[in-house]
Amino acid sequence: MNLVNRIINFAKAKTFAFKCISIGVALALVASMCLVKLASIQLIDGRQMAQAATASRTSTITLSAKRGRILDSNGTVLAQSVERYTIVANPEAAQEFTPIDCNKNNQDYCHQIDGKPVGATGAAAVGRLLAKALDMSAMELGADLSVSGQYVVLKKDVTPQVKRSIDNLNLGGIVWGELSSERIYSDGDLMGSLLGGVNDEGTGVAGIELSENKVLTGTDGHQTYQRGNYGGEEIPGTMTESVAAKDGSDVNLTIDRDVQWYVKKILKDAKSKYGASWVIGVVQDVQTGEILALADSDEVEAGTNEAKLGSSRAVSETFEPGSVGKLISEAGYLQTGLHKMTDQFTVPNSVTEDGQTFKDSFDHGNMRWTLAGILQQSSNIGMVIAGKGYTDEQRYEYMTKFGIGQYTGLDLPGESSGVLTSPSSWDLRTRNTVLFGQGYTVNILQLNNVAATLANKGVREQQSIIKSTTDSSGKTTEVKKKQGTRVVDEQVASDMMNAMESVSEGYSKFVKVDGYRMAAKSGTAQVAGPTGALTSIVSDYSVVIPADNPRFAVTVAMKDPQGVYGGLTAGPVSAQICEFLMQKYEVPVSSPRKDAIPVTW
Structure with missing residues (x-):
């Protein structure tokens, strides 16, 4: 019996040892696979993943060239492009926004309206904060910010003063301004259809704005850099390319x-x-x-639809x-x-x-x-x-x-x-x-x-x-006739x-x-x-x-x-x-x- 028992015990021990070895081998195999995958991620795929992450943050922004001015024979400006901004926002970021109530310790980054709490969260809160600055209804803005995506235009052609007031609302990464321009005519109907006007893209479509469009139009530049998570601001030190815009030439008329x-x-x-x-x-x-x-x-009046459509x-x-x-x-x-x-x-x-x-x-x-x-x-x-x-x-x-x-x-x-x-x-x-x-x-x-x-x-x-043209460097060229x-x-x-x-x-x-x-x-x-x-x-x-x-x-x-x-x-x-x-x-x-x-x- 003792011999039989010893044989049975030996068999059990052998079976247990085999199981232990099998489990050990399996664990070693899994560990090896993990090490291989880790090495692959770090040594092989890491660069690609990093590049993909960088690409997702990288943006190329157009630097708009300013359209040249139209001046009379004495240098009086008849038409010019002035600095304006397009106010844009990230709807997804707006929908996640929670305003910070103001106290004496957080005045630089809190949110309030006329000294009172915002009283809402998400897109509605952002709409309330923007309403006064943009002269738009909070409800309309809230609706604009409630869509999907990360980019929506809220208002075009706002003045630098409006843009600065929005900057002071502490909505960085949610709302920001993109530089643009607006064509201004100083004298109403003085030269009306003779000056003509430009379309929404800033291209001359009538009058002298059309006939001299090639001279007045500059060459846009661009900048390439990485943005933060919410897309509104440049990450310092990430600028990889910058080409300055070349403004259009001024056109000097014989008109006094x-x-x-x-x-x-x-x-x-x-x-x-x-x-x-x-x-x-x-x-x-x-x-x-x-x-x-x-x-x-x-x-x-110059610049109006009537001036753009007529002659x-x-x-x-x-x-x-x-x-x-x-x-x-x-x-x-x-x-x-x-x-x-x-x-x-x-x-x-x-x-x-x-x-x-x-x-x-x-x-x-x-x-x-x-x-x-x-x-x-x-x-x-x-x-x-x-x-x-x-x-x-x-x-x-x-x-x-x-x-x-x-x-x-x-x-x-x-x-x-x-x-x-x-x-x-x-x-x-x-x-x-x-x-x-x-x-x-x-x-x-x-x-x-x-x-x-x-x-x-x-x-x-x-x-x-x-009479002549003057390029962005100040060089004046008389028009030959x-x-x-x-x-x-x-x-x-x-x-x-x-x-x-x-x-x-x-x-x-x-x-x-x-x-x-x-x-x-x-x-x-x-x-x-x-x-x-x-x-x-x-x-x-x-x-x-x-x-x-x-x-x-x-x-x-x-x-x-x-x-x-x-x-x-x-x-x-x-x-x-x-x-x-x-x-x-x-x-x-x-x-x-x-x-x-x-x-x-």
Whole structure:
């Protein structure tokens, strides 16, 4: 029995030992696997996990470039981008927020509203704290903060003062401000649609903001760094890349704000005084072609939707020039050698040419006028009689030489080149009406440059409205423009100015500037009314001042004024502008006129 018992006990012991060894081996195997996994995590996967954690915290933030300014010729700012902030928040962090009641020991990080506890937690509490600073309802803010995610925009274009007040609410990591900008226009409707506006992305969409968008737009920079858990703040020392933004260049205009302001005021007053539908005016430096003022009576504020969706009437409105167009024809008569300004004509009460009958705006007997007198009396009949021998090709040639039917080169959005058809499309009436400013259309800039060309001794200068640009480093670059083009000889231009001065003297009771001689031409043309029929009137007046030493060309155009005729409506308005120019620029008074070409014989 003892032997049997010993055998049984030995077997049990052996079995137990085997189990112990098996368990030990299993434990050793598990331990080995744990060690291998630990080593893998630390030595192999650790870098990847660290990189993933870093990536989750790393953000690349755009540094917005500031859009360049638009300034007048004297450096007065007309449009600029100012510092603004977009207030954003982390909704998930807001929903976990618990305000800290204030006591004397925690004033730097506690939360209260007007000295009282917030009275809520989570998104509702954050909404209550922000409501006053953002001028929004706490309920609306609470709703905005109750969504999923870690980023939501609460309000755009807030001032730096508002952003600082939010910084003082001790909501770091929950609410913060991101730098942006807002386009500000200092003068309301002074240049309205001419300046235009920008869209929500800060891109020019109308006016000079559009035409000069490439120059005004800068290049954004960026910064790459790690944020804290709630995303609002940079972790110190984690900046890995920083590229500074390059601001856009400033655009310096030829426009003189003071002149623009005065012209705008006068045009708005004239619209009211004469009951006109609209009034347009332009002031140009004769010698340089620079536009000092380009205005209309429309009351459109720069930057508004109306300014962004439309274009300046001063560049888009076209009309028949009426008798101001006679300047082109008479200059052509002289330049081609067809006539001299002293040539004598007998002008009857009507004339029939090519089967078409033409009359003047007033009845008269046989009048003995020189070519200068035909211009002074604004005789359509005289222009047709004098135009015999002046071919259709010549009529078209000189209109194009003076810039009719062509864009001005100002590159202003919405500009119309007007309508000038080729001679081959003219009927028997149109070929003669073009001699006295009917049968084609112009914009006011084209029309003004006709007078300016004659005042500039026959050289047509390229008109300009952009003077220079100044980049973010302060370097100024003058804008190059095309060289002037001679249209007529200097003597022809001088004779035309002489005859225009006689025209001006004929209106001296209504259109004058004491001490200064003026050379001018008035016009009145029928244009299409609301029904498409020729029921409306455009009256215009172009003037050069001083006539003896030309400095400025001014043109005013009005639609449907009470008083009708250009010399009686647009003329006095032009004179008001001229008087201001003489005073502002302290132009010396004129010498007496002694060389007038005879207007009768």
